[in-house]
Amino acid sequence: MDNLTNHARPSTDAIITVRCIKSFEYRTCKNAVLKHIDLENTTVGELKAHILETIRTTSGWKPYLSVEFDTLKLYTVAHGHKTQNLIINMEDDKSLILSDDSATLAWLGIENEAELSFFNREAYEAFKKNPDMKW
Template sequence: MDDISDILTNEARPKADSTITVRVIKSFEYRTHRSLVLHHLNLESTTAADLKKTILQTIQTQSPWKPYRNVTLDTFKLYTHAHGSKTTNLIVNLDHDEWIIQDEDKTLADLGFENETEVSFFNRDAYEKFKLNPETKWDP
């Protein structure tokens, strides 16, 4: 067996027991988002539809998510994989529209998810409007 320090974190856990981070986006213009870290997720049996159901249930039942209850969330887009390059946008990739999840019946593993994958979850109409004019209204 390889030394543990030689194993990449995305390969350190089996697909049947992975951790992913979901960036739930409320507003692109104001960069309003909240991360949901899901542990012990079976990527080989969980579909994108199952993931959506889990996230929406969390939003409806846990008090920290109350501000997100009035947002229509309908689209997943891969943000990055472990050890992959990240975009300059802090909450969503504006390029690579092919990373938008089209088939919610596929398993997460079939969609390219692996341990430590990050995915954005948002309203598709708001995303398309933001892409046309990607200016933020929040100044640091």
């Protein structure tokens, strides 16, 4: 009976949505939905490599090939609050940026159906200093 009440997806088969951000000012981003991610054993570095491989090998990503993606940041977890900014959570960089490439996703608190932002850190820091949106 216990198995019937536990509807959570096991941590060895998570779905994660990653917003790959090309431009903060123009809010240009494309989502990569990654399925069957093992949160217990996948490191931040391995996830970055997986996303970069997806960008290189999947059609529709050509405009993103020139971006030097180097940073992952938690946007929200399932059923969590979302920020006002549509592509990145600009709050609490210290705890939300996944800076340790050797840490596993589960250890960092990443859950099934989490949403992450993937971006160039230098472009993000420049945008934070002058967060003007352009059209």
